[in-house]
Amino acid sequence: MRRKIPSTQSLVCFEAAARHESYTRAAQELSLTQSAVSRQITALEGFLGLALFRRTRHGVALTPAGADYARQIARQLDTMERDTLDAMARQGLGGSLQLAAVPTFATRWLIPRLPGFAALHPDITVHIETRTRPFLFNETPFDAALYTGTPAQTVNWAGTRATALFSEDVLPVCSPALIAPRRQLSPAAVARLPLLQQSTRPDGWRQWFDAQRVEAPQAHSGPRYELFSMLATAAAHGLGVALMPKLLIEAELASGELVVACERPLRGERSYYLVTPAATQERPALALFREWLLAQAADSSPQDGAA
Numbered sequence: 473m474r475r476k477i478p479s480t481q482s483l484v485c486f487e488a489a490a491r492h493e494s495y496t497r498a499a500q501e502l503s504l505t506q507s508a509v510s511r512q513i514t515a516l517e518g519f520l521g522l523a524l525f526r527r528t529r530h531g532v533a534l535t536p537a538g539a540d541y542a543r544q545i546a547r548q549l550d551t552m553e554r555d556t557l558d559a560m561a562r563q564g565l566g567g568s569l570q571l572a573a574v575p576t577f578a579t580r581w582l583i584p585r586l587p588g589f590a591a592l593h594p595d596i597t598v599h600i601e602t603r604t605r606p607f608l609f610n611e612t613p614f615d616a617a618l619y620t621g622t623p624a625q626t627v628n629w630a631g632t633r634a635t636a637l638f639s640e641d642v643l644p645v646c647s648p649a650l651i652a653p654r655r656q657l658s659p660a661a662v663a664r665l666p667l668l669q670q671s672t673r674p675d676g677w678r679q680w681f682d683a684q685r686v687e688a689p690q691a692h693s694g695p696r697y698e699l700f701s702m703l704a705t706a707a708a709h710g711l712g713v714a715l716m717p718k719l720l721i722e723a724e725l726a727s728g729e730l731v732v733a734c735e736r737p738l739r740g741e742r743s744y745y746l747v748t749p750a751a752t753q754e755r756p757a758l759a760l761f762r763e764w765l766l767a768q769a770a771d772s773s774p775q776d777g778a779a
Contacts, residue, residue, distance in 0.1 A: 478519045483545055485512035486524065490542035494531055551613050554599075567596050567757035572603035573618040576700040577744060580720045582618065589764050596757045606632075609749040615758050617747040626745050633750045635762065637769040640717050640740040642676065644733040645725070647710040657734050659684035665733075666712030667694040668703055676715045680738050704730065719772055744769075 488498035489509060499506045517524050524538035534542060554570070573582060578600055586598060603617060606629040619626070619634075626634040644662050651657055657665075663686055667677050674692070681688035694712055697703045700720050707714035708729040716730075717740075724730040746765055748754065754762075 478516050479512075482512040482516040482519070483549065485509045486516050487542065487545050487549055489513060489525070489532070490534055490538065491546070493533055496531070547611070554613055567755065569596065569598050569616070569757050569761055570614045571598060571600045571616055571618060572607070572612070572614045573600055574604055574620050575602040576720055577618060577620060578602065579701065580723070584723075585768055588768075589761065592764065593757075593760055596760065598761070606747075615748070615755065616761070618744065619747050620742050620744050622741050623743070626747065629747060631750055632747050634745040634747045635766070637744040637746060637765065638719070638772055640742040640744065641737045642680070642715045642717050642740050643735065643737040644680070644713045645704075645716050645718075645721060645730045646707050646713040646733045648728065648731045650710050650713070651731070651733055655731070659686040659734055659736060662713055662734050663688040663690065667691065668706050668712040668714040669694050669696040670700065670703055670715070671696040671698050673715075676740075680715055680736075683738050684736055 485498060485502065485504070485508075488501050489495050492498055492501070495506050495509045495513070498504075499509045502509070513524065520541075522537050523535050524541060525532040526535055583600070589596075589598070601614075603614075603619075606619070606625070607614075607617075609631065619629075620640060626632075644657075646665070650665065659681065663681060667690060669692070670676060677688065677691040681691050695706070697706060700716060703714040703716060704721050704724055706712065707716070708724055713733050718725065718732075718737075721730055725732070746762060748758065748762075
């Protein structure tokens with residue numbers, strides 16, 4: 473069956489011209505002449521039977537139909553490019569996985585463990601991009617997502633199934649210089665130190681102090697940081713005490729950059745999950761990754777803040 477698809481060259485020219493809203497800049501990007509780009513787009517408009525651009529005093533602008541088509545084509549060209557690069561990387565062997573992941577978890581927990589997965593399955597290539605919020609799998613190239621959220625948030629992620637890995641248990645950590653010569657502080661002593669806040673967990677310290685039955689008037693005070701990686705760096709440089717999951721600061725604790733200021737972990741509301749599309753049959757590469765990931769999660773003991 474002959475597919476009703478225009479030439480790839482015309483689509484590439486259209487995508488570049490749509491992105492720049494300029495035939496001239498598209499031609500420069502693609503190392504073509506402006507007339508060559510214009511011919512390709514004219515041919516595409518003839519193929520589609522609709523106008524993609526309209527002429528303006530300053531050049532060209534997308535029509536509403538052109539803008540809609542440009543969004544779809546850009547996504548499809550990105551997918552084709554990723555698939556092509558993936559085939560080149562694998563040289564015909566094994567498979568690949570496209571993972572979406574929250575950034576700090578990916579860089580601090582997952583990636584340091586990936587050499588173990590590569591040793592077991594050298595023919596599987598794992599690609600990772602960051603995503604912090606739920607998305608529609610059918611609009612992305614992702615096979616799975618590594619996500620942190622509450623049980624309700626994962627249940628409400630439409631069209632997916634979630635496998636729980638471990639909870640986000642947190643405890644206070646800081647630079648050893650901040651509490652020297654003491655090795656451990658009481659919760660009341662922690663309340664008197666500068667507190668580092670995470671902007672996405674505004675009530676984190678309040679919940680921790682409430683669990684310790686300690687009055688902490690400054691529980692919401694202190695500088696705010698968006699990511700756990702930012703909190704870890706700020707704490708390591710002596711700016712204050714951070715409330716962190718141990719599983720995300722294994723390297724800093726091992727090197728002594730950070731120490732546990734008070735060994736009173738708190739089970740957080742959030743957990744880490746492997747999220748996959750519910751309606752599709754699981755690919756063999758993903759099944760192997762799931763099995764390996766669950767084994768890694770099981771090795772993260774409750775004492776390490778990852779029960």
